[in-house]
Amino acid sequence: MFQDLDATLKAMLSDGEAPEALRGADVSFVTPDKDFKPTRDTVNLFLHDVQENRMLRDQAPLLEHVVDDGFVSRRPPMRVDCTYLATVWSHKTEGVRTEDEHRLLGELFLWLSRFSVIDERFLQGSVAQPPQLHPLPTSVGQPKDSTGGMGQFWTALGVAPRLALSFNVTLGLQQPEEPERYPQVRDIQVQPSSSHPTLRGRLLQKLDGTAQPVPGAHVEVVEAGRDTVVGPLGDFSFAHLDFGTYTLLVRLAGRPDVRTRVEYVSGRDVHEVVLPQP
Incomplete structure (x- = not known):
């Protein structure tokens, strides 16, 4: 499921209406640690936090009418917040690199901000089929803790702190279980x-x-x-x-x-x- 969400975000960045700089950049989902040294301009989306969104938890069962066979009841999908840390990496020299990275990060911020929910045309794999019961809402902003916590994060990765933004997608995950079945009332x-x-x-x-x-x-x-x-x-x-x-x-x-x-x-x-x- 999460790998298909990665593919969905990659489709968003390669869309024909996206800024040219984003379409021309590589998209990576690996951990941006000291060994991460891309040779091309790269947008890195590091999935670093996955939590159930309890504010959106729904306890009501989903009922589906099956012709001649009665009804099936299943639990609603779990709503899960998937938070990515987005950074950009330029292959140019020191003098120009910072300017290019700031420009690319700005275009990334503006492009992602266009989508309050992810457009269905971008959905890939299991994110697309079976269809999501709810649209996939998104939010764009700075990491929750942009001071000491982020400093410790970059220190743990062994690299100097970088300008970054957080991108959150709320995904629906269906429980892998057989639904309860009820006969038709005749x-x-x-x-x-x-x-x-x-x-x-x-x-x-x-x-x-x-x-x-x-x-x-x-x-x-x-x-x-x-x-x-x-x-x-x-x-x-x-x-x-x-x-x-x-x-x-x-x-x-x-x-x-x-x-x-x-x-x-x-x-x-x-x-x-x-x-x-x-």
């Missing part, structure tokens, strides 16, 4: 119990002309002051609830609350709630 058997009645239901929404389950929403029986979370197949239930007329309140992030009245009686304890199209 019928519902109602078995009411007068001694321990249970109000049951399914929360659905219309998408592309078909009714799809809405997992993760909150359903509340207003009069009883009880609530529950809708299951993977859109199912919800309230046990030990007396027969009667109730108000079901549906809450779903990003959408208005929905209220519906249901007549809960013996022989009619399953109710479908269909949300309006978003």
Whole structure:
């Protein structure tokens, strides 16, 4: 995965609209230590930090409808911040080298800043297929610690400190695991119990002309002051609830609350709630 992200960034720098100096430079991803001595103008993108972005962590499962086979549920991809240290290296002599490196680094900064998310045309390998669930956001700036920490970094590499900028890409990594499978719901058997009645239901929404389950929403029986979370197949239930007329309140992030009245009686304890199209 990370090698395909490298290839994606290389495609960005070699794009026909990129500055000529960037297109003509070599692109390297090796560690820029004391043994790194390129013989041509080079842009070095050193991947030095990989961390999960917990601010973007999503706990809701991904449901996919498989025709005639029901549904599959899988965990959402992990959102991972990949931070590169970008440096430029000129092959020219000392007097001109610094000027060339500053010019090239400036063009690199401006080019990368054009992309708040990486354009799909640059995506390579496993970054492109299967498609990313979310766009790949980027940020460009100076290293997080540009004083003592960066000094120690260059000292550890055995080279003099260099002007550098950080480039961050947030990548989606799918867990390598088999999804959970759920059969297609073909019928519902109602078995009411007068001694321990249970109000049951399914929360659905219309998408592309078909009714799809809405997992993760909150359903509340207003009069009883009880609530529950809708299951993977859109199912919800309230046990030990007396027969009667109730108000079901549906809450779903990003959408208005929905209220519906249901007549809960013996022989009619399953109710479908269909949300309006978003």
